[in-house]
Amino acid sequence: MSDDVVIVGAGHSKFGKRKDEGIRELAFEAVQDLLKDFNKGLDDIDASVVGIAGEEFSGQGAPAAVVVDEIGMAGKPTLRVESACATGTAGIKAAYGWIKAGFYDAVMVVGVEKMTSVSSARATELMARAGDVRWESPFGVSFPGYYALMASAHMAQYGTTREMLSSVGVKNHFYGAKNPLAHIQKEVSLEEAMSSIPIAHPLNLYDCSLISDGAAAIVLTKESLAKEFTDTPIKIRGIGSGSDNMMMSERESLTSLRGAKMAAQKAYKMAGITPDQVDVAEVHDCFTIAEIIATEDLGFFEPGEGGKAALDQQTYIGGKIPVNVDGGLKSKGHPLGATGVSQAVELRKQLLGEAKNRQVDGAEIGLSHNVGQTGQFVNVMIYSR
Numbered sequence: 001m002s003d004d005v006v007i008v009g010a011g012h013s014k015f016g017k018r019k020d021e022g023i024r025e026l027a028f029e030a031v032q033d034l035l036k037d038f039n040k041g042l043d044d045i046d047a048s049v050v051g052i053a054g055e056e057f058s059g060q061g062a063p064a065a066v067v068v069d070e071i072g073m074a075g076k077p078t079l080r081v082e083s084a085c086a087t088g089t090a091g092i093k094a095a096y097g098w099i100k101a102g103f104y105d106a107v108m109v110v111g112v113e114k115m116t117s118v119s120s121a122r123a124t125e126l127m128a129r130a131g132d133v134r135w136e137s138p139f140g141v142s143f144p145g146y147y148a149l150m151a152s153a154h155m156a157q158y159g160t161t162r163e164m165l166s167s168v169g170v171k172n173h174f175y176g177a178k179n180p181l182a183h184i185q186k187e188v189s190l191e192e193a194m195s196s197i198p199i200a201h202p203l204n205l206y207d208c209s210l211i212s213d214g215a216a217a218i219v220l221t222k223e224s225l226a227k228e229f230t231d232t233p234i235k236i237r238g239i240g241s242g243s244d245n246m247m248m249s250e251r252e253s254l255t256s257l258r259g260a261k262m263a264a265q266k267a268y269k270m271a272g273i274t275p276d277q278v279d280v281a282e283v284h285d286c287f288t289i290a291e292i293i294a295t296e297d298l299g300f301f302e303p304g305e306g307g308k309a310a311l312d313q314q315t316y317i318g319g320k321i322p323v324n325v326d327g328g329l330k331s332k333g334h335p336l337g338a339t340g341v342s343q344a345v346e347l348r349k350q351l352l353g354e355a356k357n358r359q360v361d362g363a364e365i366g367l368s369h370n371v372g373q374t375g376q377f378v379n380v381m382i383y384s385r
Helices: 023-035 062-070 087-101 118-129 143-159 160-175 192-193 222-228 258-271 286-296 306-311 336-352
Strands: 005-012 047-051 078-081 104-112 198-202 213-222 234-242 280-282 365-372 377-384
Touching: 005 023, 005 104, 005 222, 005 336, 023 062, 023 104, 023 213, 047 087, 047 280, 047 286, 047 336, 062 078, 078 087, 087 104, 087 213, 087 234, 087 336, 087 365, 087 377, 104 336, 143 198, 143 286, 160 192, 160 213, 160 306, 192 336, 198 258, 213 222, 213 336, 222 286, 234 258, 234 336, 258 365, 258 377, 280 336, 286 306, 336 365, 336 377
Parallel strands: 047 078, 047 104, 280 365
Antiparallel strands: 005 213, 005 234, 104 213, 234 377, 365 377
């Protein structure tokens, strides 16, 4: 048996506007869900990594400490990680490294965020600070604005249309309506998506992901120990990371994320696969243009072809590559620290054949693509049975 690292348990809270729950309760809900199909207990987990992107959302300083206390892991080694919206996969990568280095045999990763305790305007302001606070956010650039720039550039360079952008939102709401854990379980028509209120031209309401509360949790261990925890481990076959210039004005391109291409190449090489071998993908669709660009950066479609593929339903189940069939950030929700871990939970379900009416038949290899800021942090992970 090799010393590869595997997922041996996973849990997920309901995503949404959770008025009566804070980060403690959300994390507890995810961990309790994990323990339902876990052959061991918390005593058999050596350490934890907690991913929380922002303290000002919850108002709690050192938030990982209260999370660890609430989930029952106090007294064991813990680490808090933060990589903006890529915080969840940063936590998985940290736990993976701990196990590979021989520090611990089993590590829990919890990603959590409580975002709706502040107003939408305040949340937008806090997230805008992830841009350059000297030269970008003080001049009114928020994240819808950043991705509106990318969408405008993609349209100008490749002829991407408003209809193509909206088709991504339609698809993700179609699958989110089938996901009982999603923030918004509602289908939308293409006409409804295209005519929704403008947010930052050319992006409309249904092009933008949700401000959500939620948590997700997984347990990692060595493959040689996996059978002690579960009969159905999921292997982490590839990990790649990348980055880009902080300021968008210094980027080589606005139609691609250099860090995502770098991360994908590294992950594919480590896993020993090519893009056409991926059966199902979770990509970071913070905005509809982000999903289109992601499918190109990951090699599923040629540059400029992602929008056409979305419109032709090539990213639906039964298409060339099913993408975000849990609803993605657009419909499932985007609690910043939880998103990357939530992607791993969904891919585990897919690879075990447990996704019910969202199941990709015969899925054996899954890929997650998790982007922080506008590409300053990117992690790509490849999972298999």
